[in-house]
Amino acid sequence: MLQNAGYGKMKKAQLKIQQMAFMLIVVTLFFVLVMMFVLVVKFSGLKNTAMGLEEKNAMLLVSKIANSPEFSCGESFGRNKINCVDWDKLMVLKESIGKYEEFWGVSNIEIKKIYPTENSEIICDKYNYPECGITRIMPKDVQGFDVSNFVTLCRKTMSSDGFYDKCEVARIMASYGGEK
């Protein structure tokens, strides 16, 4: 009889331990899940912040690039002009772009002639320049978003009266994002 009572108590105690252990595991799992949720939200936020900063940077950078010494007209075509890109310099830069690959922090820079429209869909290289319209600074294709700004694209041109400055309307685009 006494033995049976002891056995019953032990069983009850074992049950309580099991109950407690089960509760603890559930509580721990609950905390782990909450923490995982917090971390996921946090890191997705971080990714968005990084993307936001990149985008903001690109918006400002596209204006900065057009006016940087490697692109800008300076006083080559008369007085200093803002948002004026020297096409001759651009073609030379394109040839040595390997050095500048990481310099502006963008995936690619493209300058597309929009007016006059003749040859505007032809990609420029050293053989067809200036009978072309798209100057892609870096040779790779890119995907992702891009930001753009209007610029004047100037170069020296020869005519029967000698050299003159020819300026056309173009759009400069800086793209961000993963490479294809």
Add this chain to the structure above:
Amino acid sequence: MKKRGFLQIPFAWLFAIIVGAVILFLAVYISMKLIGTEQTTQDAKAGKEIGVLLNPLETGFETGKTTTLNMPVETRIYSRCSNQGIFGEQTIRVSQKNFNKWSETDIDVSFPNKYLFSENFVEGKKFFIFSKPFNFPFKVADLIYITSKNYCFISAPEEVAEEVADLKQENLFLENCPEKSTNVCFLGGAECEINIDYNAGYVSKKTGKVYFNNDALMYAGIFSEDNLYECEAKRLMQRVAQLTLLYNNKAELVSKSGCNSNLGGELSQLNNFAGTFSGTINLNAMNSVVKKLEEKNDVAECRLW
């Protein structure tokens, strides 16, 4: 008599206390780690944001642009410079004060296309930033100066005084200087932390002497720590070297259509100087070739810049 062990505590309680303590410890430990990670993230984000905010200072042809940067908490901005690679690198590290303690972070935000001049670190909630183009003789970059303390310009030459007044920067004074300002003297004096010899082209401080050949570099010498100044000057020369190659190639391209600039010799000379640049003491030797290039480009049939 039933034996209950030494502590007289039921096993279920003991088990719950131990596991509970472990869970609490883990929760506290992970929370602390997360707070640390968050702080590091904030510092890195602040560094990147500062870099992005500096972009508008680098557009246009203004002789000087100024802006302020307000931070929500006490912040330290550390500027570092490296000459590694083709263009070198500008690094910003931000540390913020939380619970009266400066956050420790080892995350640097790097920019190969920026040239920042400041003390070893600038500290405060409000930072004053201005930029000035550096021409050598073509435009090389916009130099950015970050300050937080007050500077008092004493006996500044007319052009410098005019420029400082035009900037309307709250921490740069020409008269009625507040106490504890750093005195920048152009004619010497007993209470001068920084002395400028405008004609000889050098800035001398307790820590040493650095050289300049135009106003953009003079301000850089005033506002920045000597080693940082020398390193940034070298980075500028690294860019000068690349730009001379670019202009040389442009000269070749336009000469194919018969438009000559006749700057090839001087450009190569400047490229050599820039390639062997070892410190701002070399600037003086480069002045003649820079001047010659400027004069020749001004009268060239096809100007290169």
